[in-house]
Amino acid sequence: MKVLVVGGGGREHALVWKLIQSPKVNKVFCAPGNAGISQMAECIEINAEDIEGLLSFAKKEKIDLTVVGPEIPLTNGIVNQFQAAGLKIFGPSKEAAEIEGSKALAKRIMGKYQIPTAQYQVFEEAAPAIDYIRKQGAPIVVKADGLAAGKGVIVAPDEETAVNAVQEIMENKVFGQAGTRVVIEEFLEGEEVSILAFTDGEHVIPMISAQDHKRVFNDDQGPNTGGMGAYAPAPVYTPELAEDVLERIIKPTVAGLKSEGRTYQGVLYVGLMLTGSGPKVLEYNARFGDPETQPVMMLLKTDLVDIIQAILAGELSRQEILWYDEAAVCVVLASGGYPGSYEKGMKIQGLGSAQSESMVFHAGTSFAGNDIVTSGGRVLGVTAKGNSVAEAIKNAYREVDKISFQGMHYRTDIGKKALDR
Template sequence: MKILLVGSGGRESAIAFKIAQNEKVEKIYVAPGNGGTATYKKCENVNLTDIDELLVFAKNNRIDLTVVGPEEPLTNGIVDKFKSEGLKIFGPDKKGAELEGSKSFSKDFMKKYGVSTAEYEVFYDHKKAKEYLENCNYPIVIKADGLAAGKGVVICEEKKTALETIDLFMINDIFKGSGKKVVIEEFLEGIEASILSITDGKRIIPFLSAKDHKQIFDGNKGPNTGGMGVVCPNPYVTEEVLKDFYENIMDKTLIGIQKEEMDFKGIIFFGIMITKNGVKLLEYNVRMGDPETQSVLSLMKTDILDLIEKAIEEKLDDVEVEWEEGYCVNVVLSSKGYPGKAETGYEINIDNEEISNIFIAGAKLEEGKLITTGGRVLSVVGKGKTLNEAKNNAYKIREKVNFFGAYCRSDIGIAK
């Protein structure tokens, strides 16, 4: 098989690494890929991001299957376009991708199908949004309606911050259109969890739960990032929590997908909050999370390509996903200055013995050397029979990786 994998992050590194283990796979083209995928067996980076160019490439190279990593091409209709040309592709159609592409659409979908979530209001006008904020209970959550590279959600502790956020989103338009419409949402207190899953439109199979640590500093302090580390499985996701999740979120989501006639053969990522009043859905993503994927796939025993093919064929009823016992801890190394202006352009030094435990994200391969190019540079994963063992293994491996200004949190596997 020849596979086209769309994307360039640590998520795509982990997916490429996993797919390459299938003996049927002859070649994986990663578009555009990164410095890590450039070095993997069976992989070749191709410098393409435009959907029409990807379509032409898939046809000319007789690609057997396209797997889409990030959300943007999905919300822009890559699946619809490929399928209209008779090409096999894994991911939801444009209508299904709106579950991530529009916060207001997803919240209205949750309400329509009885999915347990926070109370909310949608605003198109900044004056009306500000009027609403005058009488809110704080803290409150403000979300840009569209895609904002993971930066479109602000928890506002007081009215002043909320009003400033409305100005930034709706008037200053810092997200170039994505924040012109906003969702103002009840603040939920509790423990967050990520549950990635796969669906063929008839069944949803949840993967192991994960716990992402979004804030830059130890103790969950400082500004939010794309994710500084992950624990898998999430120790707070108990059998009771899962039962609540299945009944009040996952099963109702599947009913909604079917009734809305979405062509959804892909990944659904449920971002949930475990509260004293039960499990609530924060958001849907329609692709695998980053850095959750690096941890979740590290514990998956089932072949990911076989799973993807079963989903496309609507045969997930025949599947049982198997997992390694124990835990996986993912520690993210970022560039100096991140999540602000990252300092990049530095060589990464890695002990070759640990290369299979490292997933590159923001780096390129230049004259045989890995050079930093982004804020989140790479993920280091450690596994163990206990959470503490996995944590210790991850930080041992971290000591064998270095580049100028490398930063990581020291409490992944400890922090709540």
Template sequence: MRVLLVGSGGREHALAWAIAASPLTERLWCAPGNPGIAQHGECVPIGATDIAALVAFAREQAVDLVVPGPEAPLVAGLADACAEVGIACFGPSAAAARLEGSKAFMKEVCAAAGVPTAPSATFVDPDAAKAHVREAGAPIVVKADGLAAGKGVVVAATVAEAEAAIDAFMRDRIHGAAGATVVIEACLAGEEVSFFALCDGRNAIPFGAAQDHKRVGEGDTGPNTGGMGAYAPPPAFTPDLERQVMETIVRPTLAEMARRGAPFRGVLFCGLMLTEAGPRVLEFNVRFGDPECQVLMLRLMSDLVPAMQAACDGVLDRFAVRFLPDPAIVVVMAARGYPGTPETGSEIRGLERAAALPNVQVFHAGTRAEGGRILAAGGRVLAIGATGATLAAARDAAYAAVDAIDWPEGFCRRDIGWRALSR
């Protein structure tokens, strides 16, 4: 098969690594890609949201399968544009991608499908939103309705903090139009888990769970980020819980989306809170998580390409995927200044030394190549992955690889996996 992967981050490097390993893959392109992805396929200079150029390239190269990594091209209609010219796309239509593109829509779908989630209210007027917060009290969660690169959520410990978030989103528009509408919901207590299911519009199969570390500082302190590390499998997410989530969350959501004429195909990312009353949906995403994707790919035994094709063809009921029993962990190395304004342009040395260590895989996220050197070109720059017979062994291997990298301008958390390791 001839495959076009869309995106340029660590998630896309992990997907490229898995796709290139498939005996079905005849040729792999990535748009726009990064220096790590270039080890597995050909990078082409097309932006991830340039829908017309992506489809034109796919037609010119007789691409069999388009695999979008990030959410933005899906919300912008990449799958629809591919369908118009008869090219399979592993991802939902723009109508179905609203599950991530609009948190208010996601809440509406959950209510219609009877999917358990936190009580919430949606506002377009900041004064009304603040009045609701004052009545409900804190802690409380304020979410920008639209896409905000993973930074549109504030878990407010006080009413004043929630009101400040409302002003920042709705009046200051720190996330642009994404914050014109806000969803305010009750703050749930429990353990967070990211669960993934492959979907073909009618059928769904489990595709593993992971736990990520969203806050920038050790001990889960500081501001939220796109993710500072992840591990899988999470001990708290038992096989019984997986069956419960499939029956009470994933399948009812698929049925409701089909009823609305927007069948969901691709990967459904269920952000869950494991509460005392059972699993509750915090959010839906319409693509693999980053850095969760990296740990899923490190553990995946099955061939990824036919699994994605089965989702496109509507035959997932005949399919199953298998994972290695060994745990996996990934540690994100970020540029100084992240999650604010990262310092870019610094050179990263020792990548080959790190990648040569046993059970280690180095994924590029925000890098660029210049004159034979690898330079930092973003906030989250590298994702250092490792597997091991135990999570502790995987952690030790990952941090040994981190220490083999010479990059004074970078930093990482040193406690990835702490929740599971402290059990």
């Protein structure tokens, strides 16, 4: 079969890497892809947000299956348009994907279906939002309602930071239309865990747990990013906790969406905070997480195409999903200045010599002549397996040491929380 992967980041590289291992797949295209993806799939110069262009290409090439990586095409309705054209596509509909596209909607659904989450208020004007912050005090969390590439959440340690966040989002429009509304939430304390789950809209099978590292610097310091690394599985996420989250959070979310007329087929990402009073939902994403997908795909034993076909047929309950009994760690190498402004076009040295248990997933890379150069904030996701988290960490950082580019920076403590346990 011919498969089209939509997107061009580290997550999409991991998906392409997994899909080409399927005996059912004989050709993979990726739009737009990147320098690393081009070494295992044919990259097509179509932007991930150009739904008409992607649809036209899929028809012309007689694509058998399209797999969507990023959130924007999903929230813009790529699944609805492909399905209307009779094409098979993996991902939630526009209506279902709104659980990521609007934090206010996600909160409303959590409230209605009694899914544990932080207390909150939604505001459409800055002045009442600021008044609310003054009444509540800090620490407090300010979120742009819409999509902001993982950077629209400000955890404010004091009132002034929170007020400034509201002004930046609502008045200065730093996230554009995503900041038309803000959600202001109570600050939750605990450890974060990411759970990705396969669902056909009725049945749910969670993937192996992962832990993302959102802050740019070691020890969770500095501003939020799209993710500086991840590891799987997370020891803090015990089998008892997994059962509790499945029954009280993931299943009620999928059932709630269905009863709202938003039947959800695809991957549902649930960002959790493990608080003293139990797990609570921080956020939903309507797709594979990035960088969690990189270590999770390295641990997936079952053919990803088999899982996707079972979901599209509404028969996920009949599909067995197996995992390697190992650990995997992904360390993100970022451009100098990220998550702020950064230069592109830095030549990357040291690629191409990864060990067998390792994989360097490309995120923001492109070609300049024969050279591979930086073209994004998060450049590479150096990922490795091991028999334990400690071994996977050692293997990942051994590969990191081989790579360099001007301005490169990364966290040196990915997975440390697992070791502390």
